Amino acid sequence: MYLVGLTGGIASGKSTVASAWVELGGIEIDADQLAREVVEPGTPGLAAVKAAFGDSVISNGALDRSALGQLVFANTDKRKQLEAIVHPLVRELAAKKIAELPNDSIVIYNVPLLVEAAVDLDFDKVVTVEAPSEKQIERLVSIRKMNREEAERRVAAQASPAQRANAADVILNSNQDLHLLLKDARRLWQQIEHEAAQRGSN
Numbered sequence: 001m002y003l004v005g006l007t008g009g010i011a012s013g014k015s016t017v018a019s020a021w022v023e024l025g026g027i028e029i030d031a032d033q034l035a036r037e038v039v040e041p042g043t044p045g046l047a048a049v050k051a052a053f054g055d056s057v058i059s060n061g062a063l064d065r066s067a068l069g070q071l072v073f074a075n076t077d078k079r080k081q082l083e084a085i086v087h088p089l090v091r092e093l094a095a096k097k098i099a100e101l102p103n104d105s106i107v108i109y110n111v112p113l114l115v116e117a118a119v120d121l122d123f124d125k126v127v128t129v130e131a132p133s134e135k136q137i138e139r140l141v142s143i144r145k146m147n148r149e150e151a152e153r154r155v156a157a158q159a160s161p162a163q164r165a166n167a168a169d170v171i172l173n174s175n176q177d178l179h180l181l182l183k184d185a186r187r188l189w190q191q192i193e194h195e196a197a198q199r200g201s202n
């Protein structure tokens with residue numbers, strides 16, 4: 001197995017890059033998706049979140065993500081408290097899902113908080129997708145319809161581009177047209193495939 005860690009700030013373009021790589025044969029595991037699975041109705045994860053944050057973050061037996069987001073992105077202690085519940089569950093589920101994949105796969109672990117959550121999987125390559133924070137905020141406001149203040153808080157809750165660059169082998173520039181980002185991503189995929197094939201033949 002060849003394991004790529006794919007990170008980047010919020011709305012930097014990670015999922016766009018991951019989708020392009022899936023079209024080229026990669027298998028994606030999305031940490032945001034896992035973070036949803038571990039707090040689905042009836043899970044121990046949801047029970048722990050309810051015990052920590054109370055009924056105001058539960059609606060009809062499910063997590064009220066918007067209410068919890070308002071709480072945790074306005075208060076660092078609360079965010080850390082949530083992460084202490086969710087991150088170990090995500091870590092465990094990610095390891096399990098990766099272990100279940102065929103050995104000849106090229107796996108893309110799309111993990112926004114690779115640096116913040118000190119994700120220590122045995123990556124063959126770590127890639128970060130980077131755009132200036134102003135662009136991230138613009139995309140969150142215009143495409144995701146987030147209010148500006150909330151968008152700024154999310155960006156501020158994350159590691160800096162320098163910290164991510166420090167953890168990465170490759171930086172993909174998302175401060176350029178989408179088609180140029182995709183062109184760079186496809187070129188990088190060729191290199192990844194080449195490295196995976198070389199390793200497979202050793």
Ligand SMILES: CC(C)(COP(=O)(O)OP(=O)(O)OC[C@H]1O[C@@H](n2cnc3c(N)ncnc32)[C@H](O)[C@@H]1O)[C@@H](O)C(=O)NCCC(=O)NCCS
Nearest residue numbers: 009010031032035065068069072082086090112113157158
């Ligand atoms: C607070 C929650 C309920 C808000 O849900 P919401 O549906 O609005 O956002 P969603 O989960 O789709 O996340 C969107 C983006 O927000 C950013 N983000 C999410 N959690 C965090 C965090 N703890 N710190 C910094 N950025 C975060 C990431 O860039 C992510 O891609 C949710 O984000 C959550 O449970 N966060 C804690 C778990 C976590 O750290 N997830 C990130 C990947 S493991």
Ligand SMILES: Nc1ncnc2c1ncn2[C@@H]1O[C@H](COP(=O)(O)OP(=O)(O)OP(=O)(O)O)[C@@H](O)[C@H]1O
Nearest residue numbers: 010011012013014015016139143174176177178181
């Ligand atoms: N280089 C770019 N130029 C213009 N728009 C872009 C670029 N990269 C991404 N986008 C757009 O920005 C939005 C966010 O991109 P995407 O969902 O890929 O980001 P993400 O990093 O996966 O976000 P999140 O952390 O929230 O999961 C999408 O609508 C996407 O089409």
